[in-house]
Amino acid sequence: MNHVTPLLPWAPELNGAAPAAAPARPAPAAGEAPAPRQAPPPVPPARRAPGFLAGTFLAIRLAWRQLRSEKARLASAVAGVMFACVLVFMQLGFRAALFDSATQLISAMRGDLFLMHPMTTASFRPEPLPRVRAHQALALPEVQAAVPIYLAQATWRNPADGSRRTIQLVGVDTEAGVLDFPGLAPLVDALKRADTVAFDARSRPEFGDVARLLAERGPFEAQVGNRMVQVVGLIEIGPSFGADGNLVLSETNFRRIVKERVVSAIDLVAIRLQPGAEIEATRARLAALLPADVIVLTQPELVAWERRYWEEATPIGFIFAFGSLMGLVVGMVIVYQILFSDIAGHLKEYATLKAMGYSNGYLRRVVLGAALILAGLGFVPGFVAATLLYDVVGAGTFLPLHMDAERALGVFAMIFAMCAAAGLLAMRKLRDASPADMF
Amino acid sequence: MTAPVVLRGVSYAYGEGELRRPVLREVDLTVEEGEIVLLTGPSGSGKTTLLTLIGALRAMQSGSAVVLGEELAGAQEAARVRLRRRIGFIFQAHNLLGFLTARQNVAMALELDGSLSERARQDRAGELLAAVGLADHTEKPPARLSGGQRQRVAVARALAAAPGLLLADEPTAALDKASGQEVVQLLRELAKSRGVPILLVTHDPRILDIADRVVAMEDGKIVCTTDTGETPAQVVMTKG
Numbered sequence: 001m002n003h004v005t006p007l008l009p010w011a012p013e014l015n016g017a018a019p020a021a022a023p024a025r026p027a028p029a030a031g032e033a034p035a036p037r038q039a040p041p042p043v044p045p046a047r048r049a050p051g052f053l054a055g056t057f058l059a060i061r062l063a064w065r066q067l068r069s070e071k072a073r074l075a076s077a078v079a080g081v082m083f084a085c086v087l088v089f090m091q092l093g094f095r096a097a098l099f100d101s102a103t104q105l106i107s108a109m110r111g112d113l114f115l116m117h118p119m120t121t122a123s124f125r126p127e128p129l130p131r132v133r134a135h136q137a138l139a140l141p142e143v144q145a146a147v148p149i150y151l152a153q154a155t156w157r158n159p160a161d162g163s164r165r166t167i168q169l170v171g172v173d174t175e176a177g178v179l180d181f182p183g184l185a186p187l188v189d190a191l192k193r194a195d196t197v198a199f200d201a202r203s204r205p206e207f208g209d210v211a212r213l214l215a216e217r218g219p220f221e222a223q224v225g226n227r228m229v230q231v232v233g234l235i236e237i238g239p240s241f242g243a244d245g246n247l248v249l250s251e252t253n254f255r256r257i258v259k260e261r262v263v264s265a266i267d268l269v270a271i272r273l274q275p276g277a278e279i280e281a282t283r284a285r286l287a288a289l290l291p292a293d294v295i296v297l298t299q300p301e302l303v304a305w306e307r308r309y310w311e312e313a314t315p316i317g318f319i320f321a322f323g324s325l326m327g328l329v330v331g332m333v334i335v336y337q338i339l340f341s342d343i344a345g346h347l348k349e350y351a352t353l354k355a356m357g358y359s360n361g362y363l364r365r366v367v368l369g370a371a372l373i374l375a376g377l378g379f380v381p382g383f384v385a386a387t388l389l390y391d392v393v394g395a396g397t398f399l400p401l402h403m404d405a406e407r408a409l410g411v412f413a414m415i416f417a418m419c420a421a422a423g424l425l426a427m428r429k430l431r432d433a434s435p436a437d438m439f
Numbered sequence: 440m441t442a443p444v445v446l447r448g449v450s451y452a453y454g455e456g457e458l459r460r461p462v463l464r465e466v467d468l469t470v471e472e473g474e475i476v477l478l479t480g481p482s483g484s485g486k487t488t489l490l491t492l493i494g495a496l497r498a499m500q501s502g503s504a505v506v507l508g509e510e511l512a513g514a515q516e517a518a519r520v521r522l523r524r525r526i527g528f529i530f531q532a533h534n535l536l537g538f539l540t541a542r543q544n545v546a547m548a549l550e551l552d553g554s555l556s557e558r559a560r561q562d563r564a565g566e567l568l569a570a571v572g573l574a575d576h577t578e579k580p581p582a583r584l585s586g587g588q589r590q591r592v593a594v595a596r597a598l599a600a601a602p603g604l605l606l607a608d609e610p611t612a613a614l615d616k617a618s619g620q621e622v623v624q625l626l627r628e629l630a631k632s633r634g635v636p637i638l639l640v641t642h643d644p645r646i647l648d649i650a651d652r653v654v655a656m657e658d659g660k661i662v663c664t665t666d667t668g669e670t671p672a673q674v675v676m677t678k679g
Binding site: 051068348349 | 494497522525532535536538547551
C-alpha cells in the first residue's frame with residue numbers, strides 16, 4: 001500500500017514532502033492558479049469563498065446549465081413567460097390606446113384656453129353652458145377670439161347598407177381656426193354651405209366606406225339623424241371608446257341636425273389670446289370675471305380632465321389593470337411550477353451541494369438566477385410578438401396601438417419582478433433539501 | 440496537533456417528549472491523521488447519525504465533537520457550512536448533478552474556492568478524474584457512465600477540494616463486487632497517499648480489509664474496536 005502510485009501528480013510522495021512537514025498553503029492571490037505540484041496540507045486552511053459577484057456568476061451559470069439540460073421544460077417555461085408578457089403588453093396597449101383615442105378630439109382642438117361647464121364629465125356627454133360666456137370672455141383685451149363649440153351624438157345611416165350607428169358631431173365655426181384636423185383646411189369653404197359635413201376617414205368601417213364613395217361619386221348624400229346632409233370631404237380624427245366616428249360641421253348645420261338644441265346652449269368655448277398675452281394671468285382674470293357655471297382650463301388640463309373621466313369614472317382603467325395583473329399571476333404560477341419541479345426533481349443534488357459546503361444563499365441565487373434567465377428568455381419573444389400584434393390589432397380595431405420604449409421597459413420590469421417572485425416562492429422548497437437526510 | 444476527529448460523550452436523540460428516541464449514547468471516538476476507520480453495525484445502531492454529526496450536517500445536542508480543529512457543539516449554521524467545505528463526502532448514491540459532465544461535477548467542489556480561476560478548476564478536475572482512471576470520460580454526463588464509474592467521479596469530487604477528512608456512507612452498496620472493490624481500493628490509495636483520514640460506514644463485509652480499524656456500533660454505543668491492518672504510526676514510518 002505504500003507503493004508510490006503514479007495517479008496523483010501532486011501527491012506528497014512525489015515531491016518528497018512528508019505530509020506532516022508540508023507547509024501550510026499560503027493563501028494565493030486572487031486569480032493566481034496554485035502550483036500544480038504543491039502538496040496539499042493534511043488539514044487545509046479554510047478557503048477564501050468566492051466574492052459575491054463571482055459566486056453569483058457561478059450560481060447563474062449553474063442555473064443556466066440546469067435549465068438547458070431539459071429542453072422541453074425550458075420551452076414551456078419560456079412560453080409561459082412569453083404568454084404573460086404578451087398579455088400584459090396587450091392590456092397596457094389597449095389601456096393607453098383608450099386614453100389616447102378618448103382624448104384625440106380634445107387634443108386636436110387648438111386654443112390657448114377653454115371654457116367648460118364644471119359638471120361636464122367627458123366630451124361625449126357634455127353639460128351645456130350659456131353661449132353668452134363666449135362673448136363675456138371677449139371683454140378682456142387679451143382675448144383675441146372666443147369660439148363656441150357644439151358637441152352631440154347623432155345616428156349616421158351607413159350609405160352602403162343602411163344600418164345606423166351613433167356618430168360624434170362637432171359643430172364649430174370652421175373658419176375661426178379653433179379646430180385643426182388633417183384635411184380640414186381645404187374644406188372650410190365647402191362646409192359653409194347648408195347641410196354639409198366633413199367625415200372622419202378613420203372612423204370604424206361600420207359607417208360605410210365613405211372614402212371610396214367620395215372618390216367614386218364626389219360629394220354625396222347621407223342621412224344624419226333625420227336629415228340628409230352632403231359629405232363634402234374627409235378629415236382625420238380617429239375613433240374613441242366614446243364615439244366610433246366623427247363628423248365636423250358648421251354651427252348652423254349642427255343646429256339643423258340637432259334640432260332640440262337651444263342656440264344659447266354650447267358645450268365648450270375655445271379662446272385664442274392676443275400674441276404675447278400671459279396664459280396663466282389671463283386665466284385668473286377670466287375665472288374672476290365669469291360666473292361659477294364655467295371653469296377655465298388650458299388645453300393640457302382639458303385633455304387631463306377627459307382622461308381622468310376614463311381612468312376614474314369608468315371601470316375601463318381598472319379592467320385593463322386587472323387584466324395585466326392576471327397575466328402576471330398566470331405567468332408567475334407557470335414559472336413557479338417549473339422552478340418548483342426543478343428543485344423537487346433535484347432535491348438530492350441540492351442536498352449534496354449543501355453537504356459540500358454550498359450555503360443556502362448560494363442555492364437561492366441559483367433559483368433566482370434561473371427565474372431571471374426565464375424572464376429574459378421569455379421577454380424577448382414576447383416583446384416581438386406584442387409588437388407584431390400591435391400592428392395587426394391596431395389595424396383591425398383602429399385603436400392607436402404603439403410600442404414605446406417606456407412601456408417596453410415597464411413590462412420588462414414587471415416580468416422580471418414576476419419571475420423573481422416565482423423564484424422566491426420556489427426557494428421555500430429548498431428547505432426540503434436537507435443534507436442530514438442524505439446518508 | 441489534535442486528531443482530525445475527536446468525539447467526547449456525544450449523545451443524540453430524535454423526537455420530543457414521550458416520542459424521544461435516543462440513537463447515540465455517550466459515544467467517544469477518535470480518528471487519527473491518515474487513519475481509515477470503518478463503522479459497522481446493524482441498522483438503527485446510530486452510525487449514520489454519527490456520520491452526519493461529524494460531517495456538520497446536523498446540529499449537535501450534547502457532548503463535544505472537534506472536527507478538523509473546530510468545536511461543533513453549539514456551532515452556528517454558517518460555521519458548519521464553512522466546515523463542510525473542508526470535508527469530502529461520498530454518498531450511497533453517487534448524487535452527481537445529472538445536467539453536468541463528470542468534469543463539471545468535480546469542478547463544483549472547487550467553485551467554493553474563490554482563489555481558483557475557471558481554467559485552474561477545469562484542469563484540476565481533469566487531473567482528479569485521471570487519478571480515478573476516468574481520463575477518457577471527463578466530458579460525459581453521469582447518465583452515460585456505469586455505476587462504478589459514477590462512484591469514482593464522486594470519489595474525485597470528494598477529494599477535489601483537498602479535504603482534511605473523508606466521510607463515506609455505504610459507498611459500495613449500489614455496486615457489484617468488482618466495481619465496489621475497485622472504488623474502495625481507489626479511495627484507500629488516494630486517501631493514504633495524501634494522508635487524509637476516512638470514516639466509512641458500511642454493512643459490506645467484502646471491504647472490511649481496507650480499514651486500519653473497524654468500529655462496531657450497537658444501540659447507539661461503540662461495542663467493539665478491532666485494529667486490522669497497519670496502524671497510523673506504521674503508515675507515517677513507512678512513508679517516503
